[in-house]
Amino acid sequence: MSRIGAKAIEVPPGVSVDIARTEVRVRGPKGLLKSPVLPGLSVAKDGNRLRVSCAPPGTRATWGLVRALLANAVTGVTKGFQKELDIVGVGYRAKAAGRKVTFTLGYSHPIEFPLPDGIDIRIERNTHLVVSGADKHMVGQVAARIRALRKPDPYKQKGVRYTGERLIKKAGKAKA
Numbered sequence: 206m207s208r209i210g211a212k213a214i215e216v217p218p219g220v221s222v223d224i225a226r227t228e229v230r231v232r233g234p235k236g237l238l239k240s241p242v243l244p245g246l247s248v249a250k251d252g253n254r255l256r257v258s259c260a261p262p263g264t265r266a267t268w269g270l271v272r273a274l275l276a277n278a279v280t281g282v283t284k285g286f287q288k289e290l291d292i293v294g295v296g297y298r299a300k301a302a303g304r305k306v307t308f309t310l311g312y313s314h315p316i317e318f319p320l321p322d323g324i325d326i327r328i329e330r331n332t333h334l335v336v337s338g339a340d341k342h343m344v345g346q347v348a349a350r351i352r353a354l355r356k357p358d359p360y361k362q363k364g365v366r367y368t369g370e371r372l373i374k375k376a377g378k379a380k381a
Contacts, residue, residue, distance in 0.1 A: 209269040209272060209273065210257055210259065210265070210268030210269040210271070210272045212272065213251075213254040213255065213256050214254060214255040214256075214257075214272065214275055214276050214279055215253065215254060215279075216250075216253045216254065216255060216279060217253075217279075217283055218253075219233060219234060219283070220232065220233040220279060220282055220283060221233075222250055222255060222279075224248050224249070224250060225242075226242070227241065227242055228240060228241050228242055229242060229248050229255075229275060229278070231275075231278040231279055231281075231282050232282065233279075233282025233283050233339075234282065234283065235281065235282045235283065235284075235285050235339040236281075236282055236323060236339045237282070238278040238281055238282055238339055238340060239278075240271075240274045240275050240277075240278045241271070241274070242271060243264070243267045243270075243271055244264070245259060245260060245261050245263065245264030245267075246258070246259050246260075246264055246267065246268060246271050247259075247260070248271075248275065255275060255279075257271050257272040257275065277341045280341075281338075281339040281340055281341055282339055285337055285338060285339050286337065286338065286339070286340075286341045286344045286345075287335055287336060287337040287338075287344065288335075288336045288337075288344055288345060288348035288367065289333070289334065289335050289336075289367065289368035289369075290333070290334040290335075290336065290348060290351060290352060290365055290366065290367055290368065291332060291333055291334075291365070291366055291367075291368050292308075292310070292331075292332040292333075292334070292364075292365050293332070293357070293362060293363055293364065293365075293366065294310070294311060294355075294363035294364065296309065296311065297309060297310050297311060297332065297355070297363070297364075297365075298331040298332060299328050299331060299332070299334060300328070300331070301326060301328050304319060304320045305317055305318065305319050305320065306318045306320065306326055306328070306334075306351075308351075308354055308355075310354055310355040310364070310365070311355065311363070312355075316354055318350075318351065318354070320347070321343065321347065323338050323339060323340055323343060324336060324337070324338040324343060324344065324347050325337050325338060333368070334351065336348045336351070348367070351365060352365045352366065352367065357370075357372050359372070359373065359374065359375045360374070360375055360377060362374060
């Protein structure tokens, strides 16, 4: 059984933590994040450490989850998270304008993608995107939504993919 819930979370200087009964607010240089505290669990601050404890035996299943969410919140407000995407294909590109990103992905029209609050995007060489923000879940969700605009084709490998993603190329039709 995992004992991840028992590990303490180091709170770096410059990060403030407000503990309430149902949520923990973590404020740092990159913003404010809220993390839920599920029933049966409690969070205590001990100096510059956070500890999650569980009382009833039925809450052990969510103990590690709450601890991991808190650790991600602390990391997010200090360092932040990022996902990198590559656009592969002739004529495929992206262009940022304000809080919108316009994609040209081989369709008959360009695709406008509005960015949610707390998410920043950096476009390098028109085909390399870096999605960054403090909330790990939101960064991953935005990256997945961008990838879903044009998933990589299994035959020609064209589309939007994560940087370093390994794709399995299918063989085309065999000649008779």
